[in-house]
Amino acid sequence: EDQVTQSPEALRLQEGESSSLNCSYTVSGLRGLFWYRQDPGKGPEFLFTLYSAGEEKEKERLKATLTKKESFLHITAPKPEDSATYLCAVRNNFNKFYFGSGTKLNVKP
Amino acid sequence: GEEVAQTPKHLVRGEGQKAKLYCAPIKGHSYVFWYQQVLKNEFKFLISFQNENVFDETGMPKERFSAKCLPNSPCSLEIQATKLEDSAVYFCASSQLTPGGDYEQYFGPGTRLTVT
Numbered sequence: 001e002d003q004v005t006q007s008p009e010a011l012r013l014q015e016g017e018s019s020s021l022n023c024s025y026t027v028s029g030l031r032g033l034f035w036y037r038q039d040p041g042k043g044p045e046f047l048f049t050l051y052s053a054g055e056e057k058e059k060e061r062l063k064a065t066l067t068k069k070e071s072f073l074h075i076t077a078p079k080p081e082d083s084a085t086y087l088c089a090v091r092n093n094f095n096k097f098y099f100g101s102g103t104k105l106n107v108k109p
Numbered sequence: 110g111e112e113v114a115q116t117p118k119h120l121v122r123g124e125g126q127k128a129k130l131y132c133a134p135i136k137g138h139s140y141v142f143w144y145q146q147v148l149k150n151e152f153k154f155l156i157s158f159q160n161e162n163v164f165d166e167t168g169m170p171k172e173r174f175s176a177k178c179l180p181n182s183p184c185s186l187e188i189q190a191t192k193l194e195d196s197a198v199y200f201c202a203s204s205q206l207t208p209g210g211d212y213e214q215y216f217g218p219g220t221r222l223t224v225t
Contacts, residue, residue, distance in 0.1 A: 031211070032211045032212075034213075034214075036216075041218075041219075042218055042219070043113070043200050043202070043216030043217050043218050043219050044200070044202075044216045045216070046213055046214065046215060046216075049211060049213060051211075087152070089152070091211070091212070095164075095165060095212075096154065096165065096167070097142070097154055097214075098154075099144075099151075099152035101151055
């Protein structure tokens with residue numbers, strides 16, 4: 001069965017302390033891997049789509065990478081405003097979307 | 110509009126009552142998705158539409174849930190005879206097919222349904 005697993009569940013960083021979030025997936029034909037940011041009480045905000053192994057995308061302090069089994073969201077020198085839950089989702093060959101449970105990131109000043 | 114709008118923001122229903130949620134997709138987007146988010150951020154896909162046609166309804170508990178997207182009206186998700194386990198945040202997302210053939214979904218703020 002297709003599934004997405006994110007780790008860690010929660011991550012506490014000091015401002016400026018770089019780290020990575022992991023998204024492992026099992027999918028019947030990957031048609032896209034998506035990263036979202038979700039702030040409390042709000043809907044997910046689209047960040048990136050990755051399609052094939054080796055692909056990378058960057059936006060400000062965030063960089064997403066993709067292999068055949070997992071994706072990483074690297075956060076370089078995070079700031080308190082980067083605190084949020086980061087969600088990973090995949091789309092399979094049948095156009096079905098599966099979401100992970102998210103990583104709750106807390107960046108302390 | 111440039112944002113997905115969902116109403117109401119919060120809905121409280123007694124067990125057994127009906128609940129109806131609304132979603133106005135981004136103008137120009139032809140795909141609408143409904144998700145249920147329960148504890149620990151678990152997102153469950155419910156149903157998707159391409160314009161007014163059902164695209165995928167494999168996630169819908171059909172005995173009590175129904176949804177529509179009619180022309181010139183907000184899309185709706187209706188739950189007949191709500192149960193306690195229906196308490197969740199319901200998100201709507203809209204999307205346009207990208208030139209690469211993908212769906213970059215833009216989410217609304219959600220409707221929090223509380224069944225008491």
